[in-house]
Amino acid sequence: MGYDLDFSVVLSGRYLEMLLSGLATTMLLFVSGWFLGLAIALVLTLIRATPFKPLQWLVAAYVEYHRNVPLLVQLFVWYFGMPQLLPLSVNRFLNQHNAELGFAVIAVSCFMAAYMSEDFRSGLRAVPKAQREAARAMGFSFLQTMRWILIPQAWRIALPALVNQTLHMFKGTSLAGIIGVVELTDVARQIEDNTFRVFEAFGVVTAIYLICTLTLMLGGAALSRRFQLRT
Secondary structure (H helix, E strand, O other), rough: OOOOOOOOOOHHHHHHHHHHEEEEEHHHHHHHHHHHHHHHHHHHHHHHHHHOOHHHHHHHHHHHHHHHHHHHHHHHHHHHHHHHOOHHHHHHHHHHHHHHHHHHHHHHHHHHHHHHHHHHHHHHOOOOOHHHHHHHOOOOOOHHHHHHHHHHHHHHHHHHHHHHHHHHHHHHHHHHHHHHHOOOOHHEEEEEEEOOOHHHHHHHHHHHHHHHHHHHHHHHHHHHHHHOOOO
């Protein structure tokens, strides 16, 4: 006898609730990690643009570490390694407040910040140096120059690359299940274990990922058209 597909098993009852809960966790991890990663990336970009070599070297070391060590390893470092450095009382508090998700957000955001900062840095390099010199001649400080003149242009130039990084980050959230985060991929594995409906469980999750990533791609393309620099 052949295999009879039956998506109703996966898309009803408690399994549907599990899928929705997993999707909510995935989106929470993605959105939190994206905003935190963007904030870290902007700070790294500003530090890298300063004339202080030691600070530049520190940021360069941060970027190289996060770009050359797999995200999976970094998740292990944060979840299994970092608690060893914290007091027992702190570990107890974290374990009572969803430590898995918290460490996953930190790991993903730090990982993506390294890539985003390099995209911002490339965008800054594409802005003519004359604009920086003109701003300083007009009395703008370093931070004012970055905030009002350079960063607004740099992020527009870097926007297509940032959209790609956003897509990679969204797909990378699936690794968080390795450390116990009950996100979408982990839910699919649980449903498959309970129902033996491998194709249905992972087929539905695949469709959800496709819908989300295509939505991000379309949104990114619209933003790129809206904010592209006019020449």
